[in-house]
Amino acid sequence: MNLHDIVKARNRIEGHVRETPILTSSLLNQWLGHEIFFKAENFQKIGAFKARGACNTVAWLKENGKVPSRIVANSSGNHAQAVAYAAHSFGIPVTIFMPEYSSKVKIQATKSYGAEVVLSSTRDITDQKVQEAAAEKGVYWIPPFNHEQVICGQGTAVYESLTHLDNIDAVFAPCGGGGLLSGSLIATRGLSPKTKVIGVEPLNANDAAESLRKGSIQRLSAPPDTLADGAMTMTVGDITFEYLKQLDDFYEIEEKYIIYWTQWLTHLLKCRIEPTCAMSMEAIKRWLGTMESKQRVLMVISGGNMDQATTQKIWERDWLEVLPIHFE
Amino acid sequence: MNLHDIVKARNRIEGHVRETPILTSSLLNQWLGHEIFFKAENFQKIGAFKARGACNTVAWLKENGKVPSRIVANSSGNHAQAVAYAAHSFGIPVTIFMPEYSSKVKIQATKSYGAEVVLSSTRDITDQKVQEAAAEKGVYWIPPFNHEQVICGQGTAVYESLTHLDNIDAVFAPCGGGGLLSGSLIATRGLSPKTKVIGVEPLNANDAAESLRKGSIQRLSAPPDTLADGAMTMTVGDITFEYLKQLDDFYEIEEKYIIYWTQWLTHLLKCRIEPTCAMSMEAIKRWLGTMESKQRVLMVISGGNMDQATTQKIWERDWLEVLPIHFE
Numbered sequence: 312m313n314l315h316d317i318v319k320a321r322n323r324i325e326g327h328v329r330e331t332p333i334l335t336s337s338l339l340n341q342w343l344g345h346e347i348f349f350k351a352e353n354f355q356k357i358g359a360f361k362a363r364g365a366c367n368t369v370a371w372l373k374e375n376g377k378v379p380s381r382i383v384a385n386s387s388g389n390h391a392q393a394v395a396y397a398a399h400s401f402g403i404p405v406t407i408f409m410p411e412y413s414s415k416v417k418i419q420a421t422k423s424y425g426a427e428v429v430l431s432s433t434r435d436i437t438d439q440k441v442q443e444a445a446a447e448k449g450v451y452w453i454p455p456f457n458h459e460q461v462i463c464g465q466g467t468a469v470y471e472s473l474t475h476l477d478n479i480d481a482v483f484a485p486c487g488g489g490g491l492l493s494g495s496l497i498a499t500r501g502l503s504p505k506t507k508v509i510g511v512e513p514l515n516a517n518d519a520a521e522s523l524r525k526g527s528i529q530r531l532s533a534p535p536d537t538l539a540d541g542a543m544t545m546t547v548g549d550i551t552f553e554y555l556k557q558l559d560d561f562y563e564i565e566e567k568y569i570i571y572w573t574q575w576l577t578h579l580l581k582c583r584i585e586p587t588c589a590m591s592m593e594a595i596k597r598w599l600g601t602m603e604s605k606q607r608v609l610m611v612i613s614g615g616n617m618d619q620a621t622t623q624k625i626w627e628r629d630w631l632e633v634l635p636i637h638f639e
Numbered sequence: 640m641n642l643h644d645i646v647k648a649r650n651r652i653e654g655h656v657r658e659t660p661i662l663t664s665s666l667l668n669q670w671l672g673h674e675i676f677f678k679a680e681n682f683q684k685i686g687a688f689k690a691r692g693a694c695n696t697v698a699w700l701k702e703n704g705k706v707p708s709r710i711v712a713n714s715s716g717n718h719a720q721a722v723a724y725a726a727h728s729f730g731i732p733v734t735i736f737m738p739e740y741s742s743k744v745k746i747q748a749t750k751s752y753g754a755e756v757v758l759s760s761t762r763d764i765t766d767q768k769v770q771e772a773a774a775e776k777g778v779y780w781i782p783p784f785n786h787e788q789v790i791c792g793q794g795t796a797v798y799e800s801l802t803h804l805d806n807i808d809a810v811f812a813p814c815g816g817g818g819l820l821s822g823s824l825i826a827t828r829g830l831s832p833k834t835k836v837i838g839v840e841p842l843n844a845n846d847a848a849e850s851l852r853k854g855s856i857q858r859l860s861a862p863p864d865t866l867a868d869g870a871m872t873m874t875v876g877d878i879t880f881e882y883l884k885q886l887d888d889f890y891e892i893e894e895k896y897i898i899y900w901t902q903w904l905t906h907l908l909k910c911r912i913e914p915t916c917a918m919s920m921e922a923i924k925r926w927l928g929t930m931e932s933k934q935r936v937l938m939v940i941s942g943g944n945m946d947q948a949t950t951q952k953i954w955e956r957d958w959l960e961v962l963p964i965h966f967e
Contacts, residue, residue, distance in 0.1 A: 332660075338751055353909040416906070416959045423666055574947070578744070581681040581943035583909040615909035619902070619957035626954060629947035631744045 312459055314501025317470045317494065320363075320463040323370035327400050328362050330471055331355050334612075336579040342636045345599050346607045347592075348479070350472045353582055353615025357420070359541075360468050360491055360613050361393035361455075367464030368453050369397045380449035381406060385441035387413040387434070388541065389614055390455040395426035397453075408441045410434045414618045456490030457548025466494025472609050473502045481507040481559075481598065483591040484611040486519045487544040489551030491613060496554050507559040511594040513537040514563040519547050519555055528552050538621055539569055541587030541613060562594035569593070571638060574630045576612075583615035586625060596635070640787055642829025645798045645822065648691075648791040651698035655728050656690050658799055659683050662940075664907040670964045673927050674935045675920075676807070678800045681910055681943025685748070687869075688796050688819055688941050689721035689783075695792030696781050697725045708777035709734060713769035715741040715762070717869065717942055718783040723754035725781075736769045738762045742946045784818030785876025794822025800937050801830045809835040809887075809926065811919040812939040814847045815872040817879030819941060824882050835887035839922040841865040842891040847875050851889055856880050866949055867897055869915030869941060890922035897921070899966060902958045904940075911943035914953060924963070 334349040352360040365384075372378060384394035385408040398405030406427045409418060413430075422428050431437045445452035454461065468491070469482055484495045496508045512519050516535035522528045530546040537543060547555060555561075573589035576582070591610050599606060617625075630638075662677040680688040693712075700706055712722035713736040726733030734755045737746060741758075750756050759765045773780035782789065796819070797810055812823045824836045840847050844863035850856045858874040865871060875883060883889075901917035904910070919938050927934055945953075958966075 338748070341751065358909055414959075419962060420666070423669070577911055581686055581911040583905055583911065619954055619959050622954045623951070626947055626950045631742075631947050634747060 312463060312497050314498065316463045317466045317498045317501065320367040320460070321467045321470055323374065324363060324366040324464060324467065327366045327370070327397070328356050329354065331468070333472060333475060334580050334582070339579050339635065342634070343596070343599060345605055347595065348472065348476055348607070348609045349580060350468055350609060350611045351582065352468055353584060353612050355614070357389065357392040357396050357424070358614055358616045359389040359393065360465055360611065361389040362396055363467050364461035364464035364490060364494075365390070365393035365397035365453060366400065367467070368458065368460040369401045369403065371460045372451060373401060379403065379451035382451050382453060383408065383441055383444045384453050385409070385437050386455060388417065389616055391421045392417065392424060394453050395421045395424035399425035406444060408437045408444070410437050416618065417616070456488030456544075457550050459550065462490050462493045462497070462550065464494070465491045466498040468611055469495040469609065470498040470502065473499065473506070476607070476609065478607055479503060479506050479609050480606045481509055482609045482611070483509050483511060483595050485539070485542055485587050485591055485613055486510045486512045486547070486555070487542045487587070489519060489547040489555050491611065492558065493551045493554035495611065496557060509560040509562065509594065509598065510555065510558050511562045511564060511591045513539040513542050513569060513590060514565050516542050517563045518545065520561055520563050522547060522552060523555060523561055537569070538566060538624060539585075539587040539590055540621065541585055560598065562597060564590040564593050570625055571630045573625045575635060578631055582612065583617065584612055585614045585617055586621065588613040640791060640825050642826065644791045645794045645826045645829065648695040648788070649795045649798055651702065652691060652694040652792060652795065655694045655698070655725070656684050657682065659796070661800060661803060662908050662910070667907050667963065670962070671924070671927060673933055675923065676800065676804055676935070676937045677908060678796055678937060678939045679910065680796055681912060681940050683942070685717065685720040685724050685752070686942055686944045687717040687721065688793055688939065689717040690724055691795050692789035692792035692818060692822075693718070693721035693725035693781060694728065695795070696786065696788040697729045697731065699788045700779060701729060707731060707779035710779050710781060711736065711769055711772045712781050713737070713765050714783060716745065717944055719745065719749045720752060722781050723749045723752035727753035734772060736765045736772070738765050744946065745944070784816030784872075785878050787878065790818050790821045790825070790878065792822065793819045794826040796939055797823040797937070798826040798830065801827065801834075804935070804937065806935055807831060807834050807937050808934045809837055810937045810939070811837050811839060811923055813867070813870055813915050813919055813941055814838045814840045814875070814883070815870045815915070817847060817875040817883050819939065820886065821879045821882035823939065824885060837888040837890065837922065837926065838883065838886050839890045839892060839919045841867040841870050841897060841918060842893050844870050845891045846873065847883055848889055848891050850875060850880060851883060865897070866894060866952060867913075867915040867918055868949065869913055888926065890925060892918040892921050898953055899958045901953045903963060906959055910940070911945065912940055913942045913945055914949065916941040
C-alpha cells in the first residue's frame, strides 16, 4: 500500500466522514517550547477515527461491485459503532456481535446507527457467532485493524493533517491493533518522507513493543489492566506488524502518565479525550526532551468515547495542580 | 443599547477572540425530535465567553482615547482570566485580585496571560483591594457583568450564531450576573425579533428568578450550594436586571439535572462543558415539551473550565445509563 491508496480512500469516504479540526494550545506550546498540533478525531462521526476505516472498506466493496447482502463485525467498543455507522451510511444491512458486558451507552449508540445488535455472555461466544455469520453467503465481515482497506481509511486522518500543516517533524499515534499507526505511516512516508512516525502503547498492554523487540508477533498472556481501553488489543495483526516494524520509535507509557495527560489535555483543549490517545502526549514530551531545536509535532486524538467508570478513575486525584513544566 | 452596539463590539474584538464553532448532535436531535444548536464558547480564548466582554471593554477604552495606565479586576473565576487576557492582548498592564482559595490552575492561567496576580485570604479583602487600586489615577476597573461594554461584548456570541442560523425559535443562556443574557437579548431582539430569549439559573442560586418574581433585585442570603459555579453570583446588577425583565421565560434547575446534562452533553458533543451551561439543556427539554411543532433552538455553551473536584462530583454516578428519552 502507498499514498495513492490513502488518497483513494480519502475520496471514497468524502461525505461520509468529517474533516475534523486541528487543535492547538498556546499555553502548552509556551510551556514546552515546541509546537504541538492535535488532529481531533474525537469530533469524527461515532466519536473516533474508526469511522474512517469502516467507511472506506464499505465504499471499496461498493466500488468493486461486491456489495454484500449483510455486513457483520464483533466488538465491544468503537469498531462496533464504526461498522454500524458505515454500513447504515451506505444502505447495507448490518449485524454487530457484542459481549453483554459492553457499556449500555455503546450498545445503544450502535443500535441508533441502525444496526441489529446480538449480545452474548462472553467475548469467546461473540467471536464464534461472528465467524458463523460471516460464513454465510453474501455476508462480509469487517475486522477491526488487520485489513488493507481498514488501514487505508485510518490513514486518512494523518493524510488530511499533513496536507494542512507544513514541516511536521514527527507524528505520534497510539497502538492498539496497529491499524491507525499503519495507515499513518503510509500517509506520512508518502507525503512527508522526512517526518518521523512514532507509536505509543500502555506499558501494561505492551504486546506491540514486545513484538518489535522479539521480531515476531507476541500475544498478551491475559487481558491487560490499563485505562487506555482502545489499546487493550491482545495482539497486532500480520499486516499491521509489517508496518509497525518501520516506525521510527516506540514508547511504552505507565498508567500514571496516561491519567495525567488525559486530565491536562481535557483541560487545555476543552475536549473529551480518551486515555488511549492522551498517553501519546507523554511520549511526545519524552521525545521532545531529546531534541535540541524547536519541533513541530502532530498528535492524533484518536477518540472521545469514555464511560462513567473510566472518567471517574481518571479524575480521582487532582493532577491539574501539577503543571506540565513541573511534572516528571 | 441596541444591535448597533453589538455590531460595533463584534468589529472591535475581531482578531482578539475566536469565532467559535456551532455544534450539533444528530443523536440528541433524533431523540428529542427538534434541532438544537450549541454555540461552543468553551473553545473561546480562556475557555469561556467572558473573553468577549473583557476584550470589548478594553478595545472601547482604546477607541475612545481612554487607554488606562493599568487595568484591574477581582474574580476567582473566568472573569480573572478574561481581563488578564484582554489587557495583555491590547498591551496594557493588568493586576488581578484573587482570593487564595481560587484553584491553582486558574491562578496559573491568569498569570500566564501576563497578569500580576495579588492573592488575599478572603473574598472581602480581595474586593477591598480592588477598590483601592481602582481609586488610583489612570487605573480602570472592569467589572464582571454590570457594565454596558461588557454586556455588548458578551452579546456577540449569540450575534455570531444568529448570522449563521436562520429561523431560530429560542435562545437559551445561563444567568450568573446577567451579562451574557443581557447581551444575548439585545443581539436577538435586533437580529431576529420573533425569537424567544430564555434564561436559566440553578434552583439553589435563584436570586435572579426571585428578583423577577418580586420585581426588585434580590440578594442570596448565603453563598449557594450548586455545581454550576458560574451562576453563584450573589445578585444581578441594576443594568442587567432591566434586560432580564424583558426575557420571554426563565427556568430554575435542580442539581440532579445539572449533573445529568453535564454528563450527557460531554458525551454527545465530546466537549468539556461547564455545569453552568449544561443546565440550560434541561430548560430546553422542558420548554420543548410545551411545543407542538418542531423547534430550532440555540444554546450557548458558556465555557469549559472545570476543576478536578467538580469533575469528580459530576461523574460520581453513571447517568449515561439513562438515555435522555427515558429521563424524567
